[in-house]
Amino acid sequence: MQSKEGNLIAAKFVEGQAIKNIEKLAEKHGIQSAVIVSGIGMLKDAVIGYFNGKEYVREKLKEPAELVSMQ
Incomplete structure (x- = not known):
């Protein structure tokens, strides 16, 4: 680091x-x-979530994913 x-x-x-x-x-x-102002990188074994209007939905990514922007 x-x-x-x-x-x-x-x-x-x-x-x-x-x-x-x-x-x-x-x-x-x-x-x-x-x-954290911004970030980029790669995610492995990540769980992402979003609010669908009623509740938070969480999904585990099955493959590595590129994180192109984080703010």
């Missing part, structure tokens, strides 16, 4: 690192709360 500190922290996670490493990054920089 690489990071740069300031008002904005940019981080790059290498393949095989779980998103939970964001918690380690926050701890390293003493962050209590934050907003």
Whole structure:
């Protein structure tokens, strides 16, 4: 994991690192709360969800998927 500190922290996670490493990054920089502005990458064994107007529907992705934008 690489990071740069300031008002904005940019981080790059290498393949095989779980998103939970964001918690380690926050701890390293003493962050209590934050907003993820954007992200790209790949998802493996992911569960995605959406609200259909009545409830949240969750679907497990059967194959790896490209994450082209996250905001």
